[in-house]
Amino acid sequence: MTLKGRHIVLVEDDEIMGGSIHQRLELEGASVTWVKLMGRGLSAIRTPRLPVDGVVCDIRLPDGTGEELYEALCRTTSPPPFLFITGQGGIDQAVRLLRAGAADYITKPFDMAGFLDRLALILRPEENVDLPPQTGISVGARRVDALAAEYAAADHPVLIRGEKGLGKARLARRIHDLSDRRAAPFVEVNAHRTDRASAAMTDAIAEVGEGTLHVNGLDSLSQAAQDHLIKTLAADAPFRTIASAWPAVDERVAAGELRADLLYLLKTHEIFIPPLSERPEDATWLAKQFFEALNRRRDPPLKGLSSHAESTIRAHDWPGNGRELRARLLRAVEAAQGEWLFPSDIFPELGAESDRFSTLAEARDAAERQQIVAALTRTDGHILEAAKLLKVSRTTLWEKMQKFGL
Amino acid sequence: MTLKGRHIVLVEDDEIMGGSIHQRLELEGASVTWVKLMGRGLSAIRTPRLPVDGVVCDIRLPDGTGEELYEALCRTTSPPPFLFITGQGGIDQAVRLLRAGAADYITKPFDMAGFLDRLALILRPEENVDLPPQTGISVGARRVDALAAEYAAADHPVLIRGEKGLGKARLARRIHDLSDRRAAPFVEVNAHRTDRASAAMTDAIAEVGEGTLHVNGLDSLSQAAQDHLIKTLAADAPFRTIASAWPAVDERVAAGELRADLLYLLKTHEIFIPPLSERPEDATWLAKQFFEALNRRRDPPLKGLSSHAESTIRAHDWPGNGRELRARLLRAVEAAQGEWLFPSDIFPELGAESDRFSTLAEARDAAERQQIVAALTRTDGHILEAAKLLKVSRTTLWEKMQKFGL
DNA sequence: GGAAAATGTTCGGATTTCCGAACGCCAGAA
């Protein structure tokens, strides 16, 4: 995890503390604006040199407090994520600030590694204005992005391999947009729509000109379409080919369903997108990206993604990869019950208590409760009589009433 | 500011503190459920007597911590607003809880007035003016009604799941009538009438226009009809789809009898109607509704539903759900002997002298037996699996089967 | 207002329930 390209405002009057944070943040690649007065902080955040991705703010300052700073900002704008650090703060203050929308609150002295983790967690999601959408922040995802950038600069065919829902089509598009052919057309042939695949291939090749042809679903490409494609490529086609396929595409060759020469032509430059289940940090990162985007359109907006939801996302297996994640978040943000997004919103099948088969104990308790209520109704709430009716001792009935909260 | 009509769960083991909060909350007009153990809190919040508007929770409890309670709740449902109170908490804990979605955090000792202010601030906003209950008055039934109203306002497909006799068709109709399509036709395809299902589907689709199509019995839909439906939906059909199915519809997908893509297309918005046996309060409520309606047409009218009849209705299991209840009341009101409706009128098969109240042990055993039979049915008689389903050891299940002669 | 009845609550011990570990049995797979 790095802070490269991020702009962070540090408000801290203490030379030592401020110096060490400043130094460390720059080491991580962030650009840091360090101010030592509340007033300076106000202007540094209100009229920044660069968009502010986050603020690290001490509470006690020579000309005021961090709280005042935060409050002043809130009055005029929606402030960037604030991480407060303080030496002598109290619980009340922490609660007050968090409820006011601060992102985190850490007491001094703290351990620098933990501090950086928490800071990275809360930073405003990248704006992605200039950078195209990325795959993620994990090592694997970065390699994918790096390869995509590298291959975009070249002009050879590319094969993208990965499970469903990992954005293979999006990646193909990104390579095109970063390449010199970006002004020419980007045409996609989807081999999964099996009918008329060959005709679609012919049309696409006619249409693409000097652009990029994306063959989506190389594994399912019909024989005729394969032949057509390879013939065109052999004849020095003017377009660039990007193909995408499932991880197990080699088996298709072994099974005789895919021409080996076609695959090896493409395979010289290959990008493999690892499944989301192998990089949980990307799952949470992606979730946050989606959440921000979706929540912006929500009325009223949610307060955030609860930390439990985050860890559940991290633990889930995501067999449907990014597509599943996106679908679940879409649904969750739309249907959220409370003010925060909880695990049950994202995985409604967990709770829902609905079709889950009840255990013996539950069935038993439900029946007991029901019978007790019935007995109490019949006796007008007389516990002793109800106990007699139910043939249990008064004590037992009392115990059970406690248990069921009656 | 008053708490009139609000239901608050108080989780606090300390007598003095709990007592004073309890007293004060009731003074303000709230109905309070006070529990002293984490486990009790869990059940009091999960299966509440009344919808919970807020929780006041101590952190340190004899059988766990408030944090654990909160976390356990988060896993299965979206928790009501939590206000934590604690004597020896730390800043880290406060920050952690607030970031997990807790609403507030107060340290003891605190001033009661301030506490009340903060509590009032976070309470779940008042339910929108009670639309008259349709499905029932229980928490589960209200949820069904609320979901129906919410989904009626949107325009996506809906899946209604529930046992027979719960009024799935009526609910589908209600969603249509509340929606913007109410002027357009409401057409129902009943897949259970297996002959000509595909033809019926074609006809219905032709007929529905821009209205609502109710696919009744999604689980029994023929392959041809499924294909037809999904093709129509994929082609941007002008109508809205509401499907109804049995609770175990997922098994149909596993068995290969129902197309997964069709189910997941519908399943994004799902309403589950809990069986009547899980909400006895609705059984009596429904009985009263039916009774009123039926009695109005009777000459001479009955004086009412005897309290014994009521408790018998509450205790009955209603395997046929609302439909059975309606049928029995119809019959009972017509054939009633006396001036009041007695249990023997509603359950004539029980014989005259059957108002003997079953003991707790009997009720418990009956419920156990029933649940065991259900589990064994579901697992095709596999004992080990059934035991897992019921969350008991194989030995215990065996013992009980002996006892019940299974 | 006061006695009697009912309720709230705790406690220790008797009883029941529950579980895991065994052991043998049997049917089907390899």
Place this chain on the structure above:
DNA sequence: TTCTGGCGTTCGGAAATCCGAACATTTTCC
């Protein structure tokens, strides 16, 4: 054939439930 996995059955200890006794407190009824 052996091996495997599910089933029927027993057993001993751990955990829970249940009960009656006891006592304080509250409600009811005279």
